[in-house]
Amino acid sequence: MGRRQCVERSPDAADRRRVTTSRPSVTIPAVTSVVQALLGLAVVGAAGAVLVRVVRYLARADRARHVAQRTEDDRIEQQRERAALPGASPEHPLAVGSAAAVEPRAEALPCPACGEHCHTQAHEVQHHRGRRLRAASMRCTGCGHTHCVYFELPPPPVLN
Numbered sequence: 001m002g003r004r005q006c007v008e009r010s011p012d013a014a015d016r017r018r019v020t021t022s023r024p025s026v027t028i029p030a031v032t033s034v035v036q037a038l039l040g041l042a043v044v045g046a047a048g049a050v051l052v053r054v055v056r057y058l059a060r061a062d063r064a065r066h067v068a069q070r071t072e073d074d075r076i077e078q079q080r081e082r083a084a085l086p087g088a089s090p091e092h093p094l095a096v097g098s099a100a101a102v103e104p105r106a107e108a109l110p111c112p113a114c115g116e117h118c119h120t121q122a123h124e125v126q127h128h129r130g131r132r133l134r135a136a137s138m139r140c141t142g143c144g145h146t147h148c149v150y151f152e153l154p155p156p157p158v159l160n
């Protein structure tokens with residue numbers, strides 16, 4: 001009986017074939033599931049990376065929109081401040097004693113955009129809400145910005 005067991009334990013050719021042929025059928029599902037798990041992780045990782053990029057893009061777009069809005073708000077505020085400055089609008093003209101004083105006074109004011117010297121291109125009489133004004137068209141020698149400076153002249157002397 002001991003001899004027989006010994007014979008049965010030694011693998012014959014059929015056993016070796018079974019072992020060698022059965023090994024791939026056992027390992028392929030394991031490898032497949034590992035590959036599937038890795039692919040699954042890769043897909044989840046790629047989706048996560050895409051999500052992170054989308055969130056970053058949206059945050060960046062939101063920041064850019066805020067910056068643009070702030071820039072536009074600043075520009076409007078600067079326009080309002082400039083318009084409120086003496087001489088910057090017909091509502092707030094600078095007082096001068098005569099038309100001869102318009103050009104030197106206008107050229108003494110710096111460019112509202114860059115602070116450089118401005119040159120008078122022309123000045124003309126304008127009437128605004130019953131007031132007689134002089135509007136001087138100015139052009140900056142530094143940045144080329146053009147704007148008007150408004151002056152109020154004293155009423156003409158009444159001759160009798």
Ligand SMILES: [Zn+2]
Pocket residue numbers: 111112113114115116140141142143144145
């Ligand atoms: Zn300028």
